[in-house]
Amino acid sequence: MAKFQSLKDAVAENLRDGDTVAFEGFTHLIPHAAAHEAIRQGRRDLTLIRMTPDIIYDQMIGMGLAKTVIFSYAGNPGVGLLRRMRDAIENEWPRAIETVEHSHAAMANAYEAGAAGLPCAVFRGYRGAGLKDVNPAIKSVTCPFTGEELAAVPAHRPDVSFIHAQKANRRGDVLVEGIVGVQKEALLAAKRAVVTVEEIVEDFDDLHPNLCVLPHWTVTAIAHVPGGAHPSYTHGYYPRDNAAYLEWDKISADRDLFTTWMKANVLDVSPEVFASRVEAL
Amino acid sequence: MMPFTPTEMMTIAASRALSNDDVCFVGIGAPSAACNVARLTHAPDITLIYESGTIGTAPEVLPLSIGDGELCETAVTTVSVPEMFRYWLQGGRISVGFLGAAQLDRFGNINTTVIGPYDKPKVRLPGGGGAPEIATSCKEIFITMKQATRGMVETIDFFTSFGHGEGGDHRQRLGITTKGPTLLITDLALWRPDPQTKEFTVVSMHPGVTRENVQDTCGWKVRFADGVEETPAPTELELTTLRDLQARTQRAHGGKKGN
Numbered sequence: 001m002a003k004f005q006s007l008k009d010a011v012a013e014n015l016r017d018g019d020t021v022a023f024e025g026f027t028h029l030i031p032h033a034a035a036h037e038a039i040r041q042g043r044r045d046l047t048l049i050r051m052t053p054d055i056i057y058d059q060m061i062g063m064g065l066a067k068t069v070i071f072s073y074a075g076n077p078g079v080g081l082l083r084r085m086r087d088a089i090e091n092e093w094p095r096a097i098e099t100v101e102h103s104h105a106a107m108a109n110a111y112e113a114g115a116a117g118l119p120c121a122v123f124r125g126y127r128g129a130g131l132k133d134v135n136p137a138i139k140s141v142t143c144p145f146t147g148e149e150l151a152a153v154p155a156h157r158p159d160v161s162f163i164h165a166q167k168a169n170r171r172g173d174v175l176v177e178g179i180v181g182v183q184k185e186a187l188l189a190a191k192r193a194v195v196t197v198e199e200i201v202e203d204f205d206d207l208h209p210n211l212c213v214l215p216h217w218t219v220t221a222i223a224h225v226p227g228g229a230h231p232s233y234t235h236g237y238y239p240r241d242n243a244a245y246l247e248w249d250k251i252s253a254d255r256d257l258f259t260t261w262m263k264a265n266v267l268d269v270s271p272e273v274f275a276s277r278v279e280a281l
Numbered sequence: 282m283m284p285f286t287p288t289e290m291m292t293i294a295a296s297r298a299l300s301n302d303d304v305c306f307v308g309i310g311a312p313s314a315a316c317n318v319a320r321l322t323h324a325p326d327i328t329l330i331y332e333s334g335t336i337g338t339a340p341e342v343l344p345l346s347i348g349d350g351e352l353c354e355t356a357v358t359t360v361s362v363p364e365m366f367r368y369w370l371q372g373g374r375i376s377v378g379f380l381g382a383a384q385l386d387r388f389g390n391i392n393t394t395v396i397g398p399y400d401k402p403k404v405r406l407p408g409g410g411g412a413p414e415i416a417t418s419c420k421e422i423f424i425t426m427k428q429a430t431r432g433m434v435e436t437i438d439f440f441t442s443f444g445h446g447e448g449g450d451h452r453q454r455l456g457i458t459t460k461g462p463t464l465l466i467t468d469l470a471l472w473r474p475d476p477q478t479k480e481f482t483v484v485s486m487h488p489g490v491t492r493e494n495v496q497d498t499c500g501w502k503v504r505f506a507d508g509v510e511e512t513p514a515p516t517e518l519e520l521t522t523l524r525d526l527q528a529r530t531q532r533a534h535g536g537k538k539g540n
Contacts, residue, residue, distance in 0.1 A: 026333050026334075026348050026362055027333055027346045027347060027348020027349065028333070028348050028350065028353075051362070052410075071408070072408060072409065072410055073407050073408050073409070073410035073411075074405075074407050074408055075407030075408075077309075077345070077346030077347065077348070078309060078344070078345035078346040079345075081405070081406065081407060082407070085405070086404075086405045089402065089405045090402060090403075090404075090405060101394075101408055103409050103410070103411065103412070103413040103414055104332060104362070104366060104409075104410050104411040104414070105366040105367075105370070105371065105411065105413070105414040108362045108363040108365075108366045108367075109363065109366070109367070111363065112363040112367075123366075123367070123371060124371050124414075124417075124418070125371075125413065125414045125417075126413055126414075127413075127417045127443060127455050127456070127457050128416075128417065128440065128442075128443025128446055128451075128452075128455050128457065129409070129413040129440060129441065129442060129443060130394070130399075130439045130440035130441060131394075131409065131413065131441075134399050134400075148456070149456065178350065178353050178359065179333045179334055179335065179348050179350075179352070179353050179359055180334065180359070180360075180361050180362075181333070181334070181348070181361065181362050182361065182362045182363060184361065185361070185363055233350055235350055235353065239350060240345070240346070240349060240350065242345050242534045243534075245345070245346075
């Protein structure tokens with residue numbers, strides 16, 4: 001049953017050291033505010049799952065929260081490489097991390113299998129691909145009906161998933177629209193689900209009947225954090241702050257600059273700053 | 282003839298390879314520019330699909346990422362990412378997959394994962410994203426990249442996505458039924474795989490380009506087809522369409538930043 005609480009309390013109650021956690025969002029609706037709260041609370045030894053680990057995982061890895069990263073594309077979208085993640089992989093700074101690498105198809109299928117309560121996902125993939133040789137979690141099964149060899153990967157079953165969404169109603173039902181990504185699957189695959197929202201409205205009575213709504217009983221906690229996806233965007237609320245993504249390339253290129261930036265913009269602030277960050281957009 | 286740059290020639294040559302009937306899975310960067318030039322010139326009804334789930338999108342400016350809001354706003358429909366990869370890509374509904382590459386070999390195998398050994402990489406690149414399955418599920422694959430000896434190499438460091446493997450019938454031997462790479466568009470030339478060996482062979486060179494230019498910027502011994510053609514120079518319409526698109530994109534992305 002969805003519990004309305006502050007982001008600080010929602011993170012404190014649902015994210016523990018050593019957890020396997022997904023902060024999902026596919027360019028759109030990336031839960032930046034929730035990730036920053038996890039950084040402020042200093043969680044450790046996390047296994048981070050994400051199709052497209054971008055700035056927030058770069059920040060979490062650079063601040064030493066991550067033990068393992070399970071991913072399929074580690075880049076700053078449209079800009080370049082993830083410099084903090086590279087520094088951890090190439091130079092073990094600030095600590096060594098383990099990487100478990102998949103393709104997008106495998107990750108999407110693994111979330112869907114998790115949401116469906118299956119132990120693994122089966123799909124036509126990885127043919128001729130080198131990842132099969134370096135990731136022991138990629139296996140194959142033979143179709144019992146046709147004999148076709150198909151790829152199999154374990155289902156994702158995060159301890160907790162964090163997503164950002166447009167709206168919740170007073171009951172705690174959650175609306176996601178626009179590029180919906182893999183958030184519904186990530187949330188339903190997880191043991192606990194925390195959602196930050198732009199807005200809390202009375203009810204969803206006037207909505208189109210087929211919109212993506214996650215019923216309140218699938219959500220553990222909801223925190224009202226306007227602007228909580230910035231510099232990602234929320235369809236219908238504010239656009240993507242492309243300049244901030246470009247700027248991150250410079251900030252993340254230098255360890256000292258990164259550390260100073262994180263102190264000023266993450267450690268020393270609270271979730272309320274996100275609303276002001278999107279005002280000028 | 283209007284003067285043009287090699288990169289403009291590459292983008293326009295790539296756009297010409299697409300037709301109105303294509304359903305195209307679009308990668309970010311050069312593929313995205315080429316696909317949108319095609320849509321804005323000779324292929325207005327082409328279906329462009331970005332892996333964020335947007336189907337039949339028609340952006341006014343080039344997206345910075347595969348999930349920009351305008352892709353969704355202008356799309357016929359937007360589906361979830363699992364649905365995109367299962368029903369649309371794996372389901373065999375995409376005619377052309379358009380990929381870029383950090384490293385490419387003569388058989389169209391692509392590396393975007395690591396430079397150096399996987400366990401101790403010299404450079405950790407972003408990884409495959411959708412490419413491993415795009416490369417085998419789309420009916421055919423177009424590849425576009427600028428020529429350089431560090432990019433077009435004898436042996437790639439990692440098989441992110443499979444082209445023609447060791448050449449010949451390697452795809453069939455792995456049970457892959459799609460065509461794989463059928464066209465490579467660079468800033469200097471158009472290449473097509475040899476029907477038997479599947480090695481990329483230069484079939485057309487862009488205006489002013491010499492065989493030496495092509496060889497000097499390629500890490501393997503280049504094969505030229507009998508009767509190499511000259512790629513027609515960009516038309517005024519193609520060039521102004523591309524430049525207008527890039528100017529709109531520049532204005533849209535160079536804008537204000539949040540606090």
